[in-house]
Amino acid sequence: MAIRFAKNRLAGAALCAALAFFAPAMATASPAFEAMLQQAEVVRSSDPAQFDALIGQLNASLASASTRQREQLDYLKAYQLAYSGRFDLGIEAARKLFEESSDVQVRFRAGALMVNSFAVTRDFASGLRYMNETLALIEQIEDPELRHHAWSAAGTISNHVGQYEKGKQFAELMLATEPSARTRCFAEVMRLESLYYLGKANDEIDGITDIARRCSEAGEKIAANFARAFHARLLSDNGQWNEAAILLVPHLPEVEATRYPRLIGEVHSTLAGIYLDSGDAAQADAHARAAIRFSASMVNSAPLVAAYRTLYESALQRGDTAAALAHHINYAEADKAFLDSVKARELAYQEVMTETREKNQTIELLNRENQVLQLREQVSKQSRRNNQLLLALLVVLLGTIALWAWRTKRAQVAFRRLAETDALTGVSNRMHFSHRAEEALAYCRKDGEEVGLVMFDLDEFKSINDRFGHATGDWVLTEVAKVCADVCRKNDRFGRLGGEEFAFLLVGCDLPSSVALAQACRKRIAAIDTSPTGQVFTVTASFGVAGTRACGYDFLVLLSRADDALYQAKHAGRDRVRTHGLESDTTEVAAT
Known part of the structure; x- marks a missing residue:
């Protein structure tokens, strides 16, 4: 493989x-x-x-x-x-x-x-x-x-x-x-x-x-x-x-003796893939787990992603669907993180290349400015006509600087928006949403203010894509983002986590209020009129809700608890709201 x-x-x-x-x-x-x-x-x-x-x-x-x-x-x-x-x-x-x-x-x-x-x-x-x-x-x-x-x-x-x-x-x-x-x-x-x-x-x-x-x-x-x-x-x-x-294999002792986690994880993940392709599932699992053990401290690393994928495919081959699901969750999370890092890597390269060009332009402009100053000294003894020419040159230079500054500012704004916004829906992407959510949670932790996190996933979204095409699927994602963004208050955070997954961070909301917002959003989604697509179908979503009173202010923990509740909503029949820590369905809880 x-x-x-x-x-x-x-x-x-x-x-x-x-x-x-x-x-x-x-x-x-x-x-x-x-x-x-x-x-x-x-x-x-x-x-x-x-x-x-x-x-x-x-x-x-x-x-x-x-x-x-x-x-x-x-x-x-x-x-x-x-x-x-x-x-x-x-x-x-x-x-x-x-x-x-x-x-x-x-x-x-x-x-x-x-x-x-x-x-x-x-x-x-x-x-x-x-x-x-x-x-x-x-x-x-x-x-x-x-x-x-x-x-x-x-x-x-x-x-x-x-x-x-x-x-x-x-x-x-x-x-x-x-x-x-x-x-x-x-x-x-x-x-x-x-x-x-x-x-x-x-x-x-x-x-x-x-x-x-x-x-x-x-x-x-x-x-x-x-x-x-x-x-x-x-x-x-x-x-x-x-x-x-x-x-x-003969060099494994030498590899592990280096005590270098990245090399050890790399070799074990490579062997895991080799053994999986050759049909030796036991060896594949053993090396994949070894790769995970040595790569655990290196988030977004390729060996970690490859190891989780090997465990997932191995479980599928032996028919262990429960293990396959658990490994697929880990694999999907690691894969998303890795792809985010690839995007960040490309953006970083473009950003630095832009900075380098800007610095070179600045140096060139400064050189021109020095030349103009030297020219000024030479023409100061000449006639008014020469002085007027110098003034014209200065005006051109200032215009060039102004144009360069405007273009630079426009490029910076464009790069920032590209790095923070989901290109399809216009809402925050996963990286930006996570960053803003962590900031809000840290602030609310200091003041003892409650925060709710609502995570939802569109039901049967793959079926929409398969039946009506990806253009219709994209239209659905855009409409869902619009109707849910209208529910947000000024201080709330809303973003697309990836695929058909979205999340709200509700500042100052206790758990019942968070459930009420989730219900409102669920009903708005169900009310979306799909006729502009030329097709008639129903859009629904399943929601998971978690609050800081029960789960604390750690963003990853809060997101995990909301995801658990979302998973329960999916398995309870979809198009409903489930709250972390409650076994009963909260779909019919009235808004407060």
Whole structure:
């Protein structure tokens, strides 16, 4: 089976790839401290246990270190935090070095660390911004290994945002400049990733074994096993499941010994798919559960989505519908989160590219303004005619600036609306609704104000699409959004969660009031006149209601409870309202 969700598979290997180069030449300082620093640089990606021990020894000997050595140790500690998964702390430590260090090489390495950490944490906008700032320093860097450092970081985040041609180009820059064995390893694996998603990796499948071997010889076990994972996926895509399993299984102890969750989750999810395709459901389930266990801390990750999908398909194959339903719920939630992250990744790339163009335009405008000022000095001694010409040039420049500012503002508004609004219905999308709901819940928690959450799902919506077409289905979704938006008060939140699911967050509403609003919305939906579509049919919805008095102010908990009630409404016959914690049907509760 071709593993569908693999686009962020190389995050851990790429992080190590961009960061595991030798340190720049050192100034004379404490020889013993310097020796430990150099040793830590050598083993940081190949021997995590020894690296951790050396960092402890360096911290204990800090009093003997020079300023430069302290900054290098600070960088290694930032790397340690990122490698262990504490990216927020690692990014903060690297940011401090980037902003405060007077050593351009330290700033350069810290910038590359942030680029890769932001890539792993899915903050692509910040990563791309720091990529531009870091690459701007490259002309001041003479050490070729440090240049490789920056190209590796740039290639990593380019692959993450789907710019695989750029990722391939950065990898080939590294390979073209006589890299060390480790650098070659990282560059080859990064290039392999780019080729895989460009659909060109099959042309070089015979060389992947050599890539993994060279990485192993260089001591880079993480990169070596990511190469094997890509190799196994290619074999599996070609139907060679046995060969794919034989390639990965012997290296499982080595993979788990790296203690790197993303690699471990990746390999287990790949094996789960392989075993499912080859008919070994027991092994597929075991590896899928292992992938979930190691990937639980990495929300929106491809291994997590692939593992849930394997469990779901395995349960279907053995006829266990209850387990299949439970796994499908997890799979659907993970899949939605992953797709949201893909959209956010694309928006981040467009946003940063727009910012870059705006900065270039600003620089160009400033250059023009400087030219005008210089011209003013020259023509100040000339006649009135020359002065009038200068004034005309200034007017043109101001008009250009005004036009640029207006276009920039319009683009910003358009991007913000695109990021926050559901394109079909015009209401908040899931990401924006969740953000606004969490803000409202936090505010109401402070004041002790009750909040209700109403979640509803259109009944038999797939049947509407199947019978009358997707254009009619889209019309229904738009009409439902209109009639329900009219029910909202000024401070309420309303959004589309995805598909035919919608939700209200009702500020200042107790549970009976929330039920009353749900009833009103249910009746409005049932009253929708479908004749404009040229078809006559009834639109109904099932509602689930939860309140903070019983469920607390945590948004995800509140949404889960409302979803449970919605599930009960569906199973009780649809077109009704159910309240979390009540067994009876609340469809006939009168509005208050």
